[in-house]
Amino acid sequence: MQTNGYRIIPVNPKIRGALGEKAYASLLEVPEKIDIVNIFRRPEFVEEIVDQAILLKVPAIWMQEEVVNQQAAEKARKAGIFVMMDRCILKEHKAHFG
Numbered sequence: 001m002q003t004n005g006y007r008i009i010p011v012n013p014k015i016r017g018a019l020g021e022k023a024y025a026s027l028l029e030v031p032e033k034i035d036i037v038n039i040f041r042r043p044e045f046v047e048e049i050v051d052q053a054i055l056l057k058v059p060a061i062w063m064q065e066e067v068v069n070q071q072a073a074e075k076a077r078k079a080g081i082f083v084m085m086d087r088c089i090l091k092e093h094k095a096h097f098g
Helices: 043-056 070-078 089-097
Strands: 037-039 060-063 082-084
Touching: 037 043, 043 060, 043 070, 060 070, 070 082
Parallel strands: 037 060, 060 082
Antiparallel strands: none
16 A cells, blocks of 8 residues: 555554554554554454544544454444445555556
């Protein structure tokens, strides 16, 4: 996605950085506006991430392939957040934009 012009800010408490960017321990620590949260965690960890996204008023949450949490998705939708589950954002981008 970076090669397509998107900035990716890693959020992972176990790393200092990735993809040439500083990593943050949680969404709440990211010092700038977040346009989309792309979740690569097991489904049982999704709800905490969704709760943080709701607090930050993030407009979209994308859960990667095999990441499905209906309860968290419904919570996000009720908060007005667009939700996509069980899809690869890169594959979808390539399918729509080449």
